[in-house]
Amino acid sequence: MAKAFSAFRMILKPVLTRFPLLRQVDANMISGLGLVFTPIAYMLLSERAIVASIIAIFLILLLDALDGIVARAKSQTSSEDGWMVDISVDRISEAVISLALSRVFILLTILNMGLALLSYQHKKHAIIPLRHAILVILIAYYLLEKQPAFFILDQILFQW
Amino acid sequence: MNTLGHVFFANLLLVFGAPSIVSPTTLLVTSIASVITDLDHILHLRTAMKTHRFKSETRTRWHELPGLLLAMIISTIIMLFSASLGRSLLIGFVSHYFLDLLTRPTRPFYPLSERVVFLGLAPRNLKKLTAYDTVLTVILGVILIASLHGQGILSI
Numbered sequence: 001m002a003k004a005f006s007a008f009r010m011i012l013k014p015v016l017t018r019f020p021l022l023r024q025v026d027a028n029m030i031s032g033l034g035l036v037f038t039p040i041a042y043m044l045l046s047e048r049a050i051v052a053s054i055i056a057i058f059l060i061l062l063l064d065a066l067d068g069i070v071a072r073a074k075s076q077t078s079s080e081d082g083w084m085v086d087i088s089v090d091r092i093s094e095a096v097i098s099l100a101l102s103r104v105f106i107l108l109t110i111l112n113m114g115l116a117l118l119s120y121q122h123k124k125h126a127i128i129p130l131r132h133a134i135l136v137i138l139i140a141y142y143l144l145e146k147q148p149a150f151f152i153l154d155q156i157l158f159q160w
Numbered sequence: 161m162n163t164l165g166h167v168f169f170a171n172l173l174l175v176f177g178a179p180s181i182v183s184p185t186t187l188l189v190t191s192i193a194s195v196i197t198d199l200d201h202i203l204h205l206r207t208a209m210k211t212h213r214f215k216s217e218t219r220t221r222w223h224e225l226p227g228l229l230l231a232m233i234i235s236t237i238i239m240l241f242s243a244s245l246g247r248s249l250l251i252g253f254v255s256h257y258f259l260d261l262l263t264r265p266t267r268p269f270y271p272l273s274e275r276v277v278f279l280g281l282a283p284r285n286l287k288k289l290t291a292y293d294t295v296l297t298v299i300l301g302v303i304l305i306a307s308l309h310g311q312g313i314l315s316i
Binding site for chain 1: 173176177178225226228229232233236239247250251254255257258261262266268269272273275277278279280281
């Protein structure tokens, strides 16, 4: 997943840096837009609209990747503010998404929030890519609909 | 976001996301959880009367990520005894932090850091912010009333 995203960044970066409007867009605003999509993903997940949820979470992750690219294009990479925006938006976004999922994901969100605070305190980045994991599980859930593994995934995502 | 906006948004998340647990009790619990975080503003009421707003400095640690972490832990423990009560509390708490981060300058890592973070999706000018809040609150309120009416919980 991480390789896929770095490849995506490599493809998108030259395109986006040449896009003139990009210079006027603030990286924080893009993070905020990603956050706006979060309640939509939450509602779609609650309705068990799996394909639509996958698209919504993918869009959120895309905007999350995009804010990094914009920040780099505008030379904001060393900014602690940018890191804080990114981390806090990610944690709140995870918290909203996990509201539609089982207790396992609520516990993982709590763990991730604790890790985010510890990461800041100890200046070490140690956070679980929870939304990426949810996306992968949702894709597997969709693909394995008539397989025996589907029952296990259903338990993990929505029951436990 | 203003108090009413928080209540409307939290209840919308409850109605659309967990319709099976919607009842007058869970609606009330979600409403209380969505505004209880703002209690720390009371200490700064006098200053807010003069400036007509609560600045990010008035937000204590319970109004930021450490507070959300604690609120989520408490809600999860309550969920062990009453799933619907715990979930409605959780929705109320999370929705508050969500709306605040989206529309207000916050200090997410306070007390570890006093840096203020603002996403730029709401105006900072007081008059424009009041208008923005009012429009958003009315929209959320109308959607909530319509959805409660649609579910037969509220008759208009």
